[in-house]
Amino acid sequence: MDKASEQAKGKGKIGSTLKGIGPAYMDKTGRNALRVGDLLREDFKEMYEQLKQKHQVIINTYHFTDDISADEKEFFKAVEFLKELNIINGEYFINKLLKEGKRILAEGAQGSMLDIDFGTFPFVTSSNTISAGVCSGLGLAPQHIKDVIGITKAYCTRVGSGPFPTELENADGQKLRDIGKEYGATTGRPRRCGWIDLVALNFACMINGVTKIVMTKADVLDEFEELQVCTAYSKEGQELTEIPLRLDLDHYVPVLEKFEGWNTDISQVKDAAALPEKAKSYIDFINSYLGVNVDFISNGPERDQLIVV
Known part of the structure; x- marks a missing residue:
């Protein structure tokens, strides 16, 4: 196989973690999966x-011949352990808490662009990662959702295959990866890195109903003399500010707005007023583009490194 064919084959891979999430969801949609309540049957x-x-x-069609008896033994040990826990009917439990006036924080997993319905299909996960998943996942009615807090990095990353218009396959991309320690939590794979993509972020804010934004890893940009921000996609001379219906984003090039980097360590900043003016300009531009404000800026990994804007 020539190099071009190998690259094409690699680009076609979904980028799965190979941990079995996809097959588990296939069982679910096939309506024959095992559910937690079944443990008690x-x-x-x-x-x-x-x-x-x-x-x-x-x-058997793949000629799989490995002995899984040891794995089965561990599986049934885990089942017995689960049966010792307090297994509840979660829908009633959480709605009862709401009636009692309790406040509930639901945390999403993975990015909006990995959503099975609205993400960069087929390079997505097997479930709904957007805020609507709170309703289908927890059994909550939509009217109970108040604030939707969008979490975004100050730049873009992606693990695995799939379209990434602002990807930097150069020294700047490697610099983002090294400073930001961008390696997959599950697999250890190096994340692909690039400039912030406001077209995708605007789409994510829209479909999630984001009311406020937390921008993380702003300090990773401290050592860059120039920053860039994607404001549109371009294809054959035509600019697009919406995610295309056909997700052939590999055929688009990003339209980039340039900013001077603040080139200053902001990791010790506690007050938004003390941020460098160039950092403020970067944030202000993002706020203006999205129509949703960055209310919090994370400038380091510690809990107290969160600037209230």
Whole structure:
């Protein structure tokens, strides 16, 4: 296989962590998955065996011959441990708390552009990662959602394959990766790094109903003399400020606005007024573009390194 073919094949990979999330969701949508409540059924092992046989037929086509008996033993040990926990009907539990006046913080997992419905399909995860997932995931009605806090880095990263218009495959990209320690938490893979993409961020704010933004890792940009911000995508001379219906973003080039970097250590700054003027200009431009304000700026990994704007 020539180099070009190898690269094309690599770009076609979804970039999965290979931890089994996809097959688990296939069982769910196939309506034969095992659910937590099933652990309490007397026929749980029979249900498990039926599902196991279904999967056995599939993996036999790949000539899979590994002995999984040790894994099964660990699985059933884990099942017995789970049965010792307080298994509850979560929908009733959480709605009862709301009626009692309790405040609930729901934390999303993964980025909005990895959403199965609205992300850069097929380079996405298997579930809904946007704020609507709070309703379908927890059994909460939409009217209970008050603030939606959007979390964004001061630049862009991505793990695995998929479109990334602002990706920097150069020294600046490596600099972002090294300073920001951008390596996958699950896999250890180096994250792809690039300038902040306001087209994608604006889309994420829209579909999530973001009411305020927390910008993390602003201090990672401290050592850059020049920063760039993507304000549109360009293809064959035409500019686009919306995510295209056909997600062929590899055929678009980013339209970039340049800013002078503040080139100053901001990790010790406690007050927004003390930020360098060039940092303020960077934030102000983002606020103006999005129509949603950055209310908090994280300037380091510690809990107290959070500037209230």
